[in-house]
Amino acid sequence: MxxxxxxxxxxxxxxxxxxxxxxxxxxxxxxxxxxxxxxxxxxxxxxxxxxxxxxxxxxxxxxxxxxxxxxxxxxxxxxxxxxxxxxxxxxxxxxxxxxxxxxxxxxxxxxxxxxxxxxxxxxxxxxxxxxxxxxxxxxxxxxxxxxxxxxxxxxxxxxxxxxxxxxxxxxxxxxxxxxxxxxxxxxxxxxxxxxxxxxxxxxxxxxxxxxxxxxxxxxxxxxxxxxxxxxxxxxxxxxxxxxKISERRSYLISRILPWLRTEVPCAIRSWDRKRLSGIDAEMAVEILVEDCKKLGLKSLERRRLKSLVRLLGKEDPWRLQWQDRIEMCGSSEYLMLVERDWLTREKPAAAKLSFDEPEGAFSWGLWKFSWRHVSCSRSLSTRPWRMFIPKEESRNCLLTDAATFQKQHSGEMPVPWCFRRQWPVIVAPSGNWWTLVYRSKVGCKEDLDSIAIQAELAFKGDYRA
The missing domain is CATH 3.40.50.620 (HUPs)
Incomplete structure (x- = not known):
């Protein structure tokens, strides 16, 4: 007025x-x-x-x-x-x-x-x-x-x-x-x-x-x-x-977002795909745009917003450039905002590993690793960026990427598809394998000497959640 x-x-x-x-x-x-x-x-x-x-x-x-x-x-x-x-x-x-x-x-x-x-x-x-x-x-x-x-x-x-x-x-x-x-x-x-x-x-x-x-x-x-x-x-x-309409929508988004967000290591931001599927596609896109703006990212032009609405209905893996080197990637479980290096950088070469020394360090692809011998007095669960390998399995191991590992072994690799080219998997001669966040059936049992491997992401992108 x-x-x-x-x-x-x-x-x-x-x-x-x-x-x-x-x-x-x-x-x-x-x-x-x-x-x-x-x-x-x-x-x-x-x-x-x-x-x-x-x-x-x-x-x-x-x-x-x-x-x-x-x-x-x-x-x-x-x-x-x-x-x-x-x-x-x-x-x-x-x-x-x-x-x-x-x-x-x-x-x-x-x-x-x-x-x-x-x-x-x-x-x-x-x-x-x-x-x-x-x-x-x-x-x-x-x-x-x-x-x-x-x-x-x-x-x-x-x-x-x-x-x-x-x-x-x-x-x-x-x-x-x-x-x-x-x-x-x-x-x-x-x-x-x-x-x-x-x-x-x-x-x-x-x-x-x-x-x-x-x-x-x-x-x-x-x-x-x-x-x-x-x-x-x-x-x-x-x-x-x-x-007034926009404010009402913003209020709804602020209530829904915490329920939709999930944690996927290495993703700038991630959302639960199944929960998103229960929301009207147009509203789901608006929620994603709002959350991306909180990271300082721009919105998408209308043509690309329509593409995103269409992609939300796909079960197969997909990707859509959001801004510069930032991509939105979809899988059956998650939607993820990802730095393009995960998708386009050359896969690291496979390497032989043995953990004979009491401690050590090495680099591979986008990662830096340090390791040491530990004696477990109780069961230890794997947490992000750490693996425990039983000592008897720690010689003549193969370090490879998750994408290659999945091709050579049956079953679905429990790592989001967009990270698999750069995701480390350690395979023992017995066939048992370990990876960050996830592990095989063999864990660290009570009174079992093990190798504790701690990982650090060497790649520093432009955005972090």
């Missing part, structure tokens, strides 16, 4: 009454939970009208000592960016507020596959989170307005989105809040003009080579002129409905 705007015809000045601005700010503060004198806040100020006005309004409801002004120079606009930083620093000084800033070189610091916008966003929010921790702040305020919300909804629709995309920008996510999310950009500018409060203009906001700027300067004016002047209000209403 927009606040009221009063027009004074005599002066020709569009005057935004401060009372309505403050009412909108306080409504947002109560909804978002940050309103209160004891709260400490980092305010992200670019120097533009939205963030400058947000800062001015926040000063009316929070003590100056509880506000920290944070500015990010993305290293893209050269001298103009330096002027913005200097302006924000001077503004903070004039208003007696703490100030901190950082300069990035976004073009050089962006990751492979990231756009400039994505890299800038990642670096910017990383800095703001660091500021909040450094200053002991409860909240991080950013100056998104109702206009930003409309642009985001259209941007999401053009890229392809579901209910979550239609909800647009969340007004609160963790510590990040958006105090002026109800307010219109033009009204904030007029408010600053009336009080002779300056702001900086970013010329890149006019560059229509960026999709968001084309939406702002071309698409929205066209829709307003040719179809409906209130298109913005209608999209905001749609976003509100979508947000």
């Amino acid at each position: 927009f606040f009221e705007v009063r027009e004074f015809v005599k002066t020709g000045l569009l005057f935004v009454d401060e009372r309505f601005l403050m009412a909108a700010l306080k409504r947002a503060g109560k909804r978002q939970g940050w309103l209160g004198e004891s709260q400490k806040m980092v305010a992200a100020v670019s120097g533009g009208s939205d963030s400058v006005c947000m800062l001015w309004l926040l000063m009316k409801v929070m003590p100056a000592e509880n506000l920290i002004v944070a500015h990010v120079n993305h290293g893209i606009r050269a001298e103009a960016a330096k002027r913005d930083e200097e302006f924000v620093g001077n503004l903070a000084k004039e208003w007696n507020l703490a100030f901190t800033s950082v300069t990035f070189d976004v073009p050089r610091e962006k990751n492979k596959g990231e756009s400039m916008e994505e890299a800038g966003r990642r670096l910017r929010y990383g800095f703001l989170e660091e500021c909040a921790e450094r200053f002991g702040a409860d909240w991080i305020a950013v100056g998104h307005t109702a206009d930003d919300q409309v642009e985001t909804i259209l941007h999401n629709i053009l890229r392809g989105c579901g209910i979550r995309g239609l909800a647009g920008i969340p007004e609160k996510r963790g510590k990040i809040v958006r105090p002026v999310i109800e307010m219109k950009r033009l009204d904030l500018m007029e408010f600053l003009k009336a009080r002779k409060i300056p702001w900086m203009t970013d010329d890149t906001n006019k560059d229509t080579s960026y999709l968001r700027n084309r939406i702002r300067h071309e698409l929205i004016p066209y829709l307003e002129e040719s179809y409906n002047k209130k298109i913005g209000e209608h999209l905001l209403g749609l976003a509100e409905d979508a947000r």
